[in-house]
Amino acid sequence: MAEPVALPASALRTYCDPACFTFDTTESLADHAGDLGQARAVEAIQFGLAMGHSGYHVFVLGEPGSGKHATTFRLLRERAASEPVPPDLCYLHNFDEALKPKLLTLPAGRGAALRAHMQTFIRELGPALGAALDSDAHTERVEALQTAHKAREEGALKELSEGCAAESISLLQTPEGFVFAPTREGEVMSPEAFEALPEAERNAIEARVTAWSEKLEDLLNDFPGWRKAVRESIERAETEVLGPAVSHLLREVREAHADLPEVLAFLDAVHKNVLDSAIKGTMLEEEDEDIAEPEEASRYQRYQVKLLVDHSASQGAPVVFENNPGYGNLIGRIEHVVQQGNQVTHFNLIRAGALHRANGGYLVVDAERLLTQPYAWEGLKRCLRAGEIRIEPPAEAQGWSGTLTLEPEAVPSALKVVLIGDRDIYYLLMDNDPEFADLFKVAADFDDDLPRTPANECEYARLMALLVRSAKLLPIDRSGVARLVEEGARLAEDAGRLSLNTRALSDLMREADHQARLKGLAATGRAEVEAALAARARRCNRYPTRVRESILDGTTLISTDGERAGQINGLVVVELAGERFGHPVRITATVRMGEGDVVDIERETELGGAIHSKGVLILSAFLAARYARHQPMSLSASLVFEQSYAPVEGDSASLAELCALLSALTQIPIQQRFAITGSVNQFGEVQVIGGVNEKIEGFYDLCMARGLDGGHGVVIPAASVRHLMLREDVVQAAAAGRFHIYAVKTVDEAMSVLTGVAAGEPDSKGVIPKGTLNHKVATVLAEMTAARHAHSDAEGSAGSRQHRRRHGV
16 A cells, blocks of 8 residues: 555645636626526526416525525516516405405506596595585476475375365374364364264264275375385486486596496496485485595495506516515405494405416515415415415415405416425425425526536636626726635535535625725725635634634643544534534544444434434444454444534544544554544445535644644545635645645555554455554454453353252263
8 A cells, every 4th residue: 555645735725816817807897697507497497487387387496595586586587578567456346245346457557547537536426416416406306396295295185184074074183193073163073072962973973084084094005105206206306417427427437448348337337336325315314414424435435446456667577576475465365444343344455465466477485484474385375276366364264264354356367486495495395295296397406506617717707797796896806706716616615616605705795895995995806805704704713712722721632642542533513603613523432342332422322413323333334344254243342522512413423433443443543643534434435525624724723723743634535635625824834744634545544644554455365464454453353252252162161060060960
């Protein structure tokens, strides 16, 4: 096996040469479209928007900050600009069923015009009706009808009175009504006088009274018919006088909307209802003529037009983003007002939801916010399934509410819904909601990064120019752009790729712009970007500083010099508030004779996660497969993260644990000037891990604080070399030979670096050279196996002797 060699400084960071750019500052660059590296996602969005079939709504998924919103809105607005403006949506009073308002769709802009016309009509209606009913001609006509009616009744009563008077019977009117009484010489007889009359005469008088009473009854029975006739005559008169007045008020509205049959039908219904209501109102008694203002307003509300969605100022199809997608904001709602202690509503209190405003266009909703709102997700699915937007309160939709409310006519839906969320939400819905796959058939998955090629670096610069202009920042010179390209590679955790997290990039550009403005510069350069990064690191360094101080003062035991068997410096990454920090952690292993068990103390104490436990099981399998193929594993071992009081997850420490275990088994000490990270498979091959830059820098900071002596270093997987984008000070220390990075492919290579002892490879006959690590492991395991067999044999012999003594043999 070749002698391990540290990586050259050139492999620790891939720089971007400012000379590769042909511009001086981003001010001279044309804006990028903003969808760099997102060709697949853009194609998916365009496909989803173009599909007119039901169920082809779009779910845009990707990591936060990847530009999903900006790209989606750009594509939506570009498409919507060339599409027709949808119609206005209005609700009208239903004169047949007041609780079921009617829907009226009008060409864009016509709804506002109709509403204005009807408001003018309502404003002029009261005075016009009053003027028509108070006109002299109408008043005289009504008075004449009433006078004639009164004269007719009085004449009939007078004729009856004269007829009965001729027969000595008088018709008297009392508070209780009409009565007949006998008379003599024109005077009403007293009861005593009537009783004094002969019986025959009294009977004759009573017979005449009975006859006249029947005639009076017939006459009084005719009076209601006469009064009805006069009422009908007055109503005809009022209709004749009010009809032209109302028609005159509606004439302008009819002319303006003569091409819309539904509007004309509504105006006919209004005309009829106005006449009916006005005629009924004129029959009120005089004391009821002072109608309360709210009731008067309520009477005329029914003639208003509720303009639910107004597209008079729209150009193209609407693109609506609902930032608060609650049920009412999404589906619409019906508001109530309190009158005399009761909740009442009417069609003018119907409020449009985002689905109404986006109808005929596109609705964009944040998936996570939607799912956290009660009933909102189910309400949206119900609308998309049914193809209509039906406004109903959530409680009523669940059958809970007993409150009387409106049932507006449903609005046919013709819109495209675009949900934006992260991948976890998309796959969660796909796995757990059967209807989701039927409704959102198009997934637009945004990439997190793109290959770092010279051409893409130039496109990256154009993207920065777009972000600079959007945020109104100072232009960035080529050195600043080059530094931002390097930071983009670090954000991608790959020197060969560039992060597409435009949010993080924009934040850094704003902070660098702040540094440039403090210096009074005209452009932002590399120094300002470096200053912004340094300032950010200072703001967020409380935790790593406390961890490092704890190690330096001896509270947390971490050795960076000397050597010790079974002890190794592992590396972990902690993420807090979006910032990541690395620091070393001591891992120890102990070995004793046993039955092949490797005890993971983290798992036993329930501090180890599933992936970490998997890593321990894999290294156990490696030990058994390599060293115990032809003999039993006669050891027991334990592994632990020392002074770790929080859950441990991930398998990036499995290489360190295996090295500590091999060291404890062979008692070959590990040099503590090294730290190591990496996962291992069952064949002893070292696999890639994440956070390699933060891990290396965390150990470097500790060694720097204690003083670099030229021997400190970190062992990493060879597969992680392409991910290296280390800080400049780490690179410079490596270039000066004060700090080293070793890349290994196998556990044998790692142990060679850590111990200075050759691993030892078997020759063609399978013989491992003496004095090597693997020979020592095999020897120790053979000794343990022999000791175990001897112990078992001894226990077996002692058991046999005891058995013979017990049975007297």
